[in-house]
Amino acid sequence: MTLHPEIAKVLATLPAPPPDPIDPAVLRTAEESQVLPVSERLPLHSVRDAPAGEVPVRIYTPAEADSYGLLIYFHGGAFFLGSLETHDHIARSLARETGLRVVSVGYRRAPEAAYPAGLTDCLAAVRWAADSGELCWDGVTLAVAGDSSGGNFAAAVAALxxxxxxxxxTHQVLYYPSLDLDFDVDRYPSLRENAVGYGLETAGLKPFNAFYLDSGADPADPLVSPIRRADLGGLPPALIITAEHDPLRDEGELYGRRLxxxxxxxxxxxxxxxxHGFVQHFSWIPEYHRAFTETAAFLNRR
Structure with a gap:
């Protein structure tokens, strides 16, 4: 299938990629400028910021209840972009569709925070969610989820x-996850098939992930490249959602087959x-909003 016409229309309006070197501050400012005002966001019973120990989190409650299943969400952004704000709409949709209380994690990012700071924050937030009576966890569902590099963290946290x-x-949900940070273009066919013209381009993978790798993350380490883990037995049930025209498609699907x-x-x-990125940028298209309803069905099945 060709690229969805609505996606193609939007991509055609985007400016050329920024020249090297990449400036994290400039890209973060540009990304934050696209965030909708609170008054225009999906309403929920409550949304509030809180500390999970020393890690900032945002807690999304879809309805009042005595107890809740929990979904701990890690935003994407090549380990240096993304925030509680830029991915707020994803967390709101997940809470609305799943009926779970969603905890979005504001982990430390590269290059300011060296590896494994972000991963450590994500695991700490999960442990806090399970141990904190504040969230009224029902003791039944405690899922981790993430998109792109956040999917990397979700897989690594499940393994850790x-x-x-x-x-x-109890579950892991990976949206077009970045699971292999060795960017040899011959490693997976999708790196060549989807190299140019679909938003995320193969040539951009290495420079965009360089902040994380240069901070001490070794691509040969299974906690950096979860697909390198030798034994995947005993890990939580997984939902892996991939995109047809994504350079990272094949590594996500291979990981699923290995699981x-x-x-x-x-x-x-x-x-x-x-x-790549369709859950973040194009979930307003009905057939892609289905990623949230598919997640709900996966998390709520017994």
């Missing part, structure tokens, strides 16, 4: 928690006509 004997995580081979209940769902 397993290795540390923390068994509370299945390890005995993990895994759903791999490819969205036709979509490119």
């Amino acid at each position: 928690a397993h290795d540390e004997g923390f068994g509370a995580i 299945r081979e390890a005995g993990v209940d895994t759903t791999i769902s490819r969205y036709p006509g979509a490119g």
